[in-house]
Amino acid sequence: MPDGTDLLCSRPRGVLRGAVLTLVFTGVLATAAATGSLPRQEPAVKRAGAHPGAGQGPQGRAPVDSAALRRAAAAAMADGKSGKQAAEEFVSRSGDRWGAVYDKREYAEFEQALDGAYTGVGLSAGRSGGDRVRVTRVQASGPAARAGLRAGDRLLSVDGRPVDGLSVSEVVALLRGDGVSGSSVALRVERGRAVWTQTLRRARLATDPVTVRRLDDGAVLIRVEAFTKGAGTRVRDAVRKAPAGAGVLLDLRGNAGGLVAEAATAASAFLDGGLVATYDVEGEERAVYAEGGGDTDRPLVALVDGGTMSAAELLTGALQDRGRAVTVGSRTFGKGSVQMPSTLPDGSVAELTVGHYRTPAGHAVDGRGITPDLTAEERAEERARTVLSGLGGGS
Numbered sequence: 001m002p003d004g005t006d007l008l009c010s011r012p013r014g015v016l017r018g019a020v021l022t023l024v025f026t027g028v029l030a031t032a033a034a035t036g037s038l039p040r041q042e043p044a045v046k047r048a049g050a051h052p053g054a055g056q057g058p059q060g061r062a063p064v065d066s067a068a069l070r071r072a073a074a075a076a077m078a079d080g081k082s083g084k085q086a087a088e089e090f091v092s093r094s095g096d097r098w099g100a101v102y103d104k105r106e107y108a109e110f111e112q113a114l115d116g117a118y119t120g121v122g123l124s125a126g127r128s129g130g131d132r133v134r135v136t137r138v139q140a141s142g143p144a145a146r147a148g149l150r151a152g153d154r155l156l157s158v159d160g161r162p163v164d165g166l167s168v169s170e171v172v173a174l175l176r177g178d179g180v181s182g183s184s185v186a187l188r189v190e191r192g193r194a195v196w197t198q199t200l201r202r203a204r205l206a207t208d209p210v211t212v213r214r215l216d217d218g219a220v221l222i223r224v225e226a227f228t229k230g231a232g233t234r235v236r237d238a239v240r241k242a243p244a245g246a247g248v249l250l251d252l253r254g255n256a257g258g259l260v261a262e263a264a265t266a267a268s269a270f271l272d273g274g275l276v277a278t279y280d281v282e283g284e285e286r287a288v289y290a291e292g293g294g295d296t297d298r299p300l301v302a303l304v305d306g307g308t309m310s311a312a313e314l315l316t317g318a319l320q321d322r323g324r325a326v327t328v329g330s331r332t333f334g335k336g337s338v339q340m341p342s343t344l345p346d347g348s349v350a351e352l353t354v355g356h357y358r359t360p361a362g363h364a365v366d367g368r369g370i371t372p373d374l375t376a377e378e379r380a381e382e383r384a385r386t387v388l389s390g391l392g393g394g395s
Helices: 066-078 083-094 104-114 168-176 231-241 260-267 311-321 380-390
Strands: 045-049 100-102 117-120 123-127 133-138 154-158 184-191 194-201 203-206 210-214 220-224 248-251 274-281 284-290 300-304 326-329 337-343 349-358
Touching: 066 083, 066 337, 066 349, 083 100, 083 349, 100 104, 104 117, 117 168, 123 168, 154 168, 210 231, 220 231, 231 260, 248 380, 260 274, 260 284, 260 311, 274 311, 274 337, 300 311, 300 380, 311 326, 326 380
Parallel strands: 220 248, 248 300, 300 326
Antiparallel strands: 045 284, 100 349, 117 203, 123 133, 133 154, 154 184, 184 194, 210 220, 274 284, 274 349, 337 349
């Protein structure tokens, strides 16, 4: 997923509820997508005992005390100050790298994004050439596409505010505005020598995190941009519909994570049950399992890179540790912490790190990432297709 879009955005975090996706928020599921928030329900998760060090926070620190955090927010409100701001300062001092605080509207939008929908104009923005902000992708049939905007167009301002020098997340926040469908936003755009102002109306848009296509050699390419709601089932259906004997190239590059349950469902497409990952919460270890009945014979190559995060790393680790796939690409990001949501007195929500994930072989992901079986920095997809062909996955 792009490094900034008006869908999700880019700063560390995670969801298990998936995992908080490192879904970083400003309105997008971007690098912000990660593994970590605990689910309100855990149908694919079972208890598995305990292990030394479980429940410790980042880099061995004790987890943030959620009760103390709520007291700090309540005390600030009693003094007429912002409870959310007090909570943010508390989390910042704690050293919790993936901790974050959302107001009620932000958190609602965050949860909607995990469901694969958002309100915006349908474009992704990223940095190019110093402080310049450019359109990196335009969603088909969205307001930006209908207005004729293209990838490569430079954004000069949003609603009259110059965007050069702003972070991508700040630009995303401007694009999303109040998040109300039908509200308007004026973009100043540059393309070559042409400069114009384009007014767009925000709309409710659905994302398409899974794309499937048949390659020239008969193999099937399944690209997963994020594990939003339904993504795991889409992967499983694609595998079931693939021609007999056709190999699968599972492209997880740039996948910032998402719902852990969806990653487990995707794992179920290739595994006949068994362990996907373990994670600890308050000293107790639990486990995520795949469902039975997956295709365990079809040749499989997983393509990963430094943008593969969180739930996507859990899937990668499961396929690699259990010998189900050859992994190709570059070391993954290393987002393997667990966040748990805590509601504060003013209605805002803090996502606090309470534990960490491990692969089936017991390897920690957080801060380490996963090293692929075959390292390929350049022409990675070409290398992956060669490996798949060697496994008998082509026609």
